[in-house]
Amino acid sequence: MNFVELAIPFFILAMVVELAYGAWKKNQTYRLNDAVASLMMGSLSQLVGVLRLSFAAVVFAGAVELLGVVAWTPEHWWHWVAAFVAYDFCYYWKHRFGHEWRIMWASHSAHHQSEEYNLSTALRQTSTDYIGFVFYLPMYLAGTPAYVMISVGTLNLVYQFWVHTQHVDRLGVLDYLLVTPSNHRVHHAKNPRYIDKNYGGFFIIWDRLFGTFCDERKDEKPIYGITHGLRSWNPLWANAIVWWHTLILAVKAPRWRDKFAVWFKGPGWFPQGLEPRDEDSVGWADQYNPSAPQSTKTYVFLQYVVLTAAGFALTAVQGDLARPGVLAVFGLIAGSMYVVGLWLEHRSYRFVVDLGRALLLISAGLWMPLLAANGEGVTWVMQSLGLANLVLLALLYRLQLGERSVAALS
Numbered sequence: 001m002n003f004v005e006l007a008i009p010f011f012i013l014a015m016v017v018e019l020a021y022g023a024w025k026k027n028q029t030y031r032l033n034d035a036v037a038s039l040m041m042g043s044l045s046q047l048v049g050v051l052r053l054s055f056a057a058v059v060f061a062g063a064v065e066l067l068g069v070v071a072w073t074p075e076h077w078w079h080w081v082a083a084f085v086a087y088d089f090c091y092y093w094k095h096r097f098g099h100e101w102r103i104m105w106a107s108h109s110a111h112h113q114s115e116e117y118n119l120s121t122a123l124r125q126t127s128t129d130y131i132g133f134v135f136y137l138p139m140y141l142a143g144t145p146a147y148v149m150i151s152v153g154t155l156n157l158v159y160q161f162w163v164h165t166q167h168v169d170r171l172g173v174l175d176y177l178l179v180t181p182s183n184h185r186v187h188h189a190k191n192p193r194y195i196d197k198n199y200g201g202f203f204i205i206w207d208r209l210f211g212t213f214c215d216e217r218k219d220e221k222p223i224y225g226i227t228h229g230l231r232s233w234n235p236l237w238a239n240a241i242v243w244w245h246t247l248i249l250a251v252k253a254p255r256w257r258d259k260f261a262v263w264f265k266g267p268g269w270f271p272q273g274l275e276p277r278d279e280d281s282v283g284w285a286d287q288y289n290p291s292a293p294q295s296t297k298t299y300v301f302l303q304y305v306v307l308t309a310a311g312f313a314l315t316a317v318q319g320d321l322a323r324p325g326v327l328a329v330f331g332l333i334a335g336s337m338y339v340v341g342l343w344l345e346h347r348s349y350r351f352v353v354d355l356g357r358a359l360l361l362i363s364a365g366l367w368m369p370l371l372a373a374n375g376e377g378v379t380w381v382m383q384s385l386g387l388a389n390l391v392l393l394a395l396l397y398r399l400q401l402g403e404r405s406v407a408a409l410s
Helices: 003-024 032-051 055-067 077-100 102-112 132-141 146-161 181-188 205-210 235-252 256-264 294-317 323-345 350-362 364-371 376-409
Strands: none
Touching: 003 146, 032 235, 032 294, 032 323, 077 102, 077 132, 077 146, 077 205, 102 132, 102 235, 102 256, 132 146, 235 256, 235 323, 294 323, 294 376, 323 350, 323 364, 323 376, 350 364, 350 376, 364 376
């Protein structure tokens, strides 16, 4: 059973409640730009997961067949509990290496880029995790059935959702046993004291056992994000940035051993002569928050709603649509997320790029039949969205001209 799919309505409701509670308490932890960027990252991750061939599943199946592993059947409740505990133990080590090896940090860093800490941060997930599955291989080799792995794994992930909040204080004895909001706030903080601590998914006891636990201090408020901030709302760049920088380091490293080591050392390690200069770093406590007019914020919110609906629709029809057509629609959704990022960053060329996207959607009748002969319905939807987007762009252009005039007069 995939508990994540069942929990989606709860995720949405919980974020609405947290947003309203923050407004009521005058302690708002949401920013539209940050929240939309996080949610787009989550949507992109889910789409990539649905569309790609599961390399992990192929490896697991091959290993089980090669070694003649016989799957056991969970006949008692404690079988499920044991599987859950074992999964959480494996998760701890996967998560820890996700911070201690740059090749894994390149993927996992996407989850830590948000400079806010709220329930939308929990949904900010990577689209490039192709290595982490190996940490669960021992469970498969022990005969754990795939459906048990999916059940305990997604249940563990659903639990982790609620700990991404600033509105829940310490929870007494639970803070000593389980991952709680207080414990996980430490994990997402970039304060030197808090970095690389509290890796647990459900149990915090693994951190206490293996020396990676740190308590949240009253006199040191967590500052969220990564030490070298992303400074972008582009979900594609967010997934690629550490991979790209690591590749550059590997190419520039003067020694061959450093070209290899850069992938397996921690993210704070650099080859000799390539250490970052102080001027390369933006103030680690500064937030990236480019201003945008209210019309842009409204437009971005509408675009996010449409993109979310498009993602669900693609997931539903991808089994019936020809593969080239599926990939084309996925590319349009991913490209649209890039365009939303341009609006959030208030880039000067945002109108031109968005106009090109609208025209590409409108022209779907010309190129979509070449990719998917059975995609008439999808083509009609894309053309309709393109026309609607064209109208919205014209309206937005007029609104922003008016906003600039008012600003100039004031």
